[in-house]
Amino acid sequence: MRPTRQLWAIGALAVSLAAFALLVARPAALLGTLAIGTWLVVRQSQFLRALSETVDALTVEQTAVTTTVRAGETTPVTLTARASTPVPAAVAVDAGIPLAGRLTEALSVTLPPGGTRVEHTASVTWPIAGEHRFDRATLTVSDGRVRQSLPVGSTPSVRVEPREPREVHVGVRGQRVPAAPGDHRGGLLGSSLEPTEIREYQPGDATRRIDWKTTARLASPHVREFEGEMDRPVLLVVDTRRSLRTGPPAETKLDYLRETALELADGARQAGDPLGLVTLDDDGVHTRLEPAAGTTSYGRVRRGLFDLSTDTGEADHRRLRPLAGAWDERPGALRADADDEAAAFVRSLRPFLDARYHARELATARSFLGGLSESLANRERQVVVVLCTDDERPQELRDAITTIREHGHTVLVLLAPTALFEPDGLADLEAAYDRYVAFERLRRRLDGLDGVRALEVAPDGRVASVLAGREAPEGRP
Amino acid sequence: MSSAFGRRRLDGVGERRLEAAAVGALAVAFGLVAGPLGLVAGLVPAAVWYRWGSPYAMGAAAVVFVALTPGGASPLAVALVGGALWGLLLASTADQTRSRRTWLVSATLPPALGGLAWLALREAGTWLAAAAVLTGLGLASYGLHRLGLVRLGLVTADTDTDQP
Numbered sequence: 001m002r003p004t005r006q007l008w009a010i011g012a013l014a015v016s017l018a019a020f021a022l023l024v025a026r027p028a029a030l031l032g033t034l035a036i037g038t039w040l041v042v043r044q045s046q047f048l049r050a051l052s053e054t055v056d057a058l059t060v061e062q063t064a065v066t067t068t069v070r071a072g073e074t075t076p077v078t079l080t081a082r083a084s085t086p087v088p089a090a091v092a093v094d095a096g097i098p099l100a101g102r103l104t105e106a107l108s109v110t111l112p113p114g115g116t117r118v119e120h121t122a123s124v125t126w127p128i129a130g131e132h133r134f135d136r137a138t139l140t141v142s143d144g145r146v147r148q149s150l151p152v153g154s155t156p157s158v159r160v161e162p163r164e165p166r167e168v169h170v171g172v173r174g175q176r177v178p179a180a181p182g183d184h185r186g187g188l189l190g191s192s193l194e195p196t197e198i199r200e201y202q203p204g205d206a207t208r209r210i211d212w213k214t215t216a217r218l219a220s221p222h223v224r225e226f227e228g229e230m231d232r233p234v235l236l237v238v239d240t241r242r243s244l245r246t247g248p249p250a251e252t253k254l255d256y257l258r259e260t261a262l263e264l265a266d267g268a269r270q271a272g273d274p275l276g277l278v279t280l281d282d283d284g285v286h287t288r289l290e291p292a293a294g295t296t297s298y299g300r301v302r303r304g305l306f307d308l309s310t311d312t313g314e315a316d317h318r319r320l321r322p323l324a325g326a327w328d329e330r331p332g333a334l335r336a337d338a339d340d341e342a343a344a345f346v347r348s349l350r351p352f353l354d355a356r357y358h359a360r361e362l363a364t365a366r367s368f369l370g371g372l373s374e375s376l377a378n379r380e381r382q383v384v385v386v387l388c389t390d391d392e393r394p395q396e397l398r399d400a401i402t403t404i405r406e407h408g409h410t411v412l413v414l415l416a417p418t419a420l421f422e423p424d425g426l427a428d429l430e431a432a433y434d435r436y437v438a439f440e441r442l443r444r445r446l447d448g449l450d451g452v453r454a455l456e457v458a459p460d461g462r463v464a465s466v467l468a469g470r471e472a473p474e475g476r477p
Numbered sequence: 478m479s480s481a482f483g484r485r486r487l488d489g490v491g492e493r494r495l496e497a498a499a500v501g502a503l504a505v506a507f508g509l510v511a512g513p514l515g516l517v518a519g520l521v522p523a524a525v526w527y528r529w530g531s532p533y534a535m536g537a538a539a540v541v542f543v544a545l546t547p548g549g550a551s552p553l554a555v556a557l558v559g560g561a562l563w564g565l566l567l568a569s570t571a572d573q574t575r576s577r578r579t580w581l582v583s584a585t586l587p588p589a590l591g592g593l594a595w596l597a598l599r600e601a602g603t604w605l606a607a608a609a610v611l612t613g614l615g616l617a618s619y620g621l622h623r624l625g626l627v628r629l630g631l632v633t634a635d636t637d638t639d640q641p
Contacts, residue, residue, distance in 0.1 A: 001622055010532045014614070017539050018607040024543065027603045028550045028558075030594055030610055032539025035562040036532050037614035038586045042570045044618060045582050048625040055629060150629055 001044065007145040011040060047146045050088060057084045058111075060137045060153030062095055064124075068159045071129045072249070074104075075158070079137065080119040081111050089113055089143060096135025096155070100128040129162035163250030167460035168259045170414070172447070173440060174467045177455065197225045233274040233291040233381055235409075236261050236301065237372065239389035240281045240308055246390075246421045251459065253416035257388040258305050260414055260457050264386055265305065269298045276383075277301045279308065284371035291383060372400055376407040385409045388457075390416040391439050397446070405451055413446055413454040415439070420462040429466065436466050492571065499561070499568035500526045503538055506561035510554040511545040518545055531569035535562055563587050586617060 003011070014036040021029035061080045069075050079095045095107035107122040126132070136151035171177045198214050201221035211224040238261060244254040268275040275298055276291030287304050289297070376385070385404045389397060397413075404411050419435035439456070446454040456463070504519025511518065518541045526534030542550065542558050550558075567583055590613045597605040626632045 001625055013532065013536045015611065017536055018611055020540070020543075021607055022603055025603055026543045026549070027594070027598050027606050028546065028555060029539045029543050030603075030606055031542065031555070031559050031562055031591075032536045033607070033610050034559075034587055034590055034594070034614075035535040035539070035566050037610065038583065038590075039532050039535065039566055039569060041586060041614060041617045041621065042566070042579055042582050044621050045579055046570070046576075048621060048628070049576055049578070051625070052628050148625070148629075150631060 001047065002147045002149075004142070004145055004147055007040070007043075010036060010145075014040070043143075043145060047143050047148075050143070051141050051148055054083075054087055054089070054091060054141055055139065055150070055152065057087065058082070058091065058139065058152065059084075060093055060139065062134050062137055062153060062156055064134075064156060064158050066158075067156070068161065069126050070161050071163045072125070072127055073160075074123045074125045076121050077101075077107060077124045078119055078121040079107050079109055080117070081109050082117045083111065083115070086114045086116055087111050089141060092140040093152070094138045094140070095122075096137050096151070096153075097124060098132035098134055098158070100130065100132045100160070101126055101158075126158065126160040129160045131157055131159050133157040165251055165256045165259050165459065168256050168263075169458050169460040169463050170260055170455055172443070172455060174463045198222050199225060231273050231293070232271075233276065233383040234264065234268045235276045235278060235291055235375070235383045235385050236264065236305075237278045237280065237375070237385055237387045238305070238308065239368070239387075240279050240286065241368070242282070243390055243392040243418070244416070246418060248423065251421075253390050253418075253421050253457075254308060256457050256459065257414055257416055258308055261305055261386065261388055262302065265298065265301055275301050277304045278371075278375045279304065280368050280371045282367060284367040285375060288375060368396060369399055369403060373403050373407075376404060376409060379407065379409075383409050384412060386412045386414065388414045390418055391442055392418055394442050397442075401446060401449060401452055405449070410451045411453070413443075413452060414457045415443055415446075415454060416457050420458040420466065432466050492568075495568040495571060496526065496531060496565065499565040500534060502564055503534075503558070503561040506557045507538075507541065507545060509557055510542075510550075515545055526565075531565055535565060538562060538565075559587075559591065582617070586613075590614065 014033045017029050017032040017036070021027055021033070059080075059082045061078075061082075063078045063080065064075055065077070066075045077095065077097070079093060081091065081093045083091075090113055091111040093109050093111070097103055097107060102125040104123045104125070107120060107124075109118045109120045111118045134155045134157065136155055137153040138149050139152045140147065140149045142148070169176065198211060199222065201210060201215075201223050205223050209223045211222050214222040214224070238254075238257065240254060244257070245252045247253055247255070265275055272293055274291035274293045277287060277289040277300075278285060279287040287307075289300055289304055376383075387400065387404070389400075391397070397415075401411055401413065417436055417439040419432050419439060443454045443456060446452055500523045503522055504516055507515035507519040509515070521541050522534040522538040525537040538558070538561075542554075546554060566587065570579065570583055590610055593609045593613060594606040597609040623632075
């Protein structure tokens with residue numbers, strides 16, 4: 001129980017009277033001390049009784065509408081105070097929002113005298129992932145002289161999941177397939193510990209490979225062959241240009257491609273394959289880690305992948321899209337209403353903007369292909385190039401694959417379909433389906449190329465949604 | 478609810494009237510002790526009560542009582558004024574509750590501590606009487622405070638604290 005300033009003043013008066021009695025040597029003044037002191041004790045007793053009964057009658061609940069949210073999301077939280085009988089004095093209740101929660105406004109309720117129920121809802125933002133348990137709500141009762149706060153009510157918890165791709169779909173036409181770049185067994189003979197065959201010795205074979213037991217048994221020199229378990233260098237080539245940042249925060253194309261690339265990196269580490277990383281942005285090569293085995297190398301690649309910025313800021317890579325195209329895509333009504341002056345203005349600007357757009361796209365493509373070619377040049381060993389990109393630039397993609405193949409490397413293309421990442425992309429399922437069909441056509445063409453495997457990478461739910469709408473009447477694309 | 482706040486047997490006006498009557502009785506007591514001057518002096522605690530409330534009126538009454546008895550108060554005068562103050566105490570706490578515990582405190586604490594102070598005064602003087610009164614009140618208040626903590630479940634085995 002915490003006395004208020006008013007109570008302290010009254011207590012000070014009682015003590016002052018005692019001091020006055022001593023000062024003037026008049027014990028009669030102690031009558032005042034005694035009366036005021038007793039008054040204080042009685043009030044304290046009354047408050048205690050009232051407080052106990054209020055706490056017994058009151059039920060306080062803190063309820064989060066959703067108990068599982070994503071980091072950064074906002075969810076309503078309701079604080080309810082309910083009394084079985086009308087409360088005699090004003091009761092204030094403050095919610096015990098966890099430290100990790102950010103309130104947009106204070107979440108507290110005041111039950112007025114005679115009230116039996118009050119509730120208030122406020123929005124809480126959860127920026128930090130984890131399991132966050134509410135503190136108990138704080139009940140405060142005061143009669144103006146004494147004030148007491150105590151914890152009451154339940155302590156629910158909210159689970160905040162980190163922002164990351166939920167379920168990554170890797171496959172073809174909505175069907176999941178393993179994303180491994182290929183089988184390790186290359187069909188070549190090498191020097192591992194797994195024997196495959198015994199053959200007659202031929203000039204040029206190393207004498208240490210002669211199997212002496214077989215030679216003794218068959219009376220002519222024989223050598224034992226072992227299956228060559230090839231280590232297979234993997235080079236992750238990640239396109240980080242603006243178009244790859246399409247999608248909701250933390251769920252962009254690049255986020256999904258990164259998750260897949262991380263899976264592949266783990267697979268390479270478990271298989272002992274040398275692993276490298278090349279990231280390409282609008283200016284060409286941004287990061288280059290040569291394929292190497294070893295914990296340090298794998299860790300470096302993983303860090304490189306985690307360091308990729310997937311910020312969607314300035315994600316509108318179409319901001320330089322030819323004005324002519326944008327103008328022609330206007331709704332019909334708007335087109336009809338446009339005045340001639342505006343049309344003339346657009347016609348004047350069109351050549352300039354079109355030229356800028358194409359010049360920029362050309363420069364970007366040159367940087368991308370140049371960087372890719374530069375990264376693949378002068379490699380003695382064949383590598384598996386895992387190209388993580390999207391379907392925004394089909395011609396450039398074909399050129400990139402041609403470049404990789406010209407260097408003698410095999411390619412695994414992980415393609416993010418733009419149709420499945422654009423905001424409101426699924427608002428019109430018909431249109432989304434048509435765009436997905438176009439994507440699938442591109443993927444199939446790439447997959448048909450020699451030494452190329454092309455897979456789609458997308459949010460699992462979105463692929464299913466697009467396909468579900470058209471699966472029955474027309475079948476899969 | 479049989480709440481200490483809620484079991485109101487007197488409304489606001491009734492409380493005020495009861496206290497006013499107690500303040501009037503206090504003025505009458507002063508009149509009996511000091512004659513007409515006492516009656517007039519009784520207006521001081523009445524005015525203080527009207528402006529600030531009962532506790533301050535009790536303090537003012539104590540000061541006025543000392544001023545009215547410059548040569549020392551007789552036991553009868555102390556009994557008269559003390560009784561009037563007790564009446565004001567009961568009146569000012571009657572608004573909230575009539576619980577047994579409150580009655581017990583209101584009815585027994587003043588005579589108990591008063592008797593203790595009287596004994597201390599006879600044995601050692603004013604300082605011991607003052608110490609006895611203040612110590613008794615402090616112990617009573619602290620006891621209630623601890624009782625409250627226990628009843629509200631704010632004291633656990635490992636944290637003996639009054640912090641919620």
